[in-house]
Amino acid sequence: MSDNVKRAYRSPRRAEAAAQTRRLIRDAAARLFVEQGITATTMRQVAAAAGVAERTVYTAFATKTALFHEVINIATVGDELPVPVAERAEFTATQAEPDPGRAAEQFADHGCALLERAGDLIIAAVESSGADPDMRQFCEYGAAATAANIRTVAQAWHHNGLLRDELDPDQAAAMLYALASPQVHHLLRRHQGWDPDGYRAWLTHTITRTILRAP
DSSP: OGGGSOOOOOOHHHHHHHHHHHHHHHHHHHHHHHHHOTTTOOHHHHHHHHTSOHHHHHHHOSSHHHHHHHHHHHHHHSSSSSOOGGGOHHHHHHHHOOOHHHHHHHHHHHHHHHHHHHHHHHHHHHHHTTTOHHHHHHHHHHHHHHHHHHHHHHHHHHHTTOBOTTOOHHHHHHHHHHHTOHHHHHIIIIISOOOHHHHHHHHHHHHHHHTBOOO
16 A cells, blocks of 8 residues: 555755745845834835745745744844754853853853844834834843843852852843843944944953953
């Protein structure tokens, strides 16, 4: 009987073509979301910018919200692997680092890289959240997840004896949350014209001087 059952066949070339089309759509959407806002961007505009038919966009992504979520998720972690920020080696490394100066550098390096990839998209979502319930929900969830991740870092630094005597983990977490926020990154990088190295150096220096013990 098994001889009569046709085996499913998936062409590697076709799969790669589909993946490439999906990347083109994501890249086009990311540009438009940042340039003109999420609410104002239509799937038809995304299709035109990606050079594909509108039906192709809807085949890949049923809704604009689904498209945005894939765009922001990949921008946040930097690749297509289904591994959240909290489980990434570059994030967990700072929790085990015993040297306060190096811990600050690792935290700043990771935060700067993440915000360079995803910061403008996060700001676009924040700006759209007043008129878009989906974006409002995303912003609330994202803020809570970020706060939880940063609290984990602050608690690890407290456990390792890296925090200044006058700070408890909750205070340190609140300060880190503010300093490394997308809003501060956006103000310094986009409004003040700082380059990534300048922002990273400022973040490292400020964390070292206000949150961590002297090396």
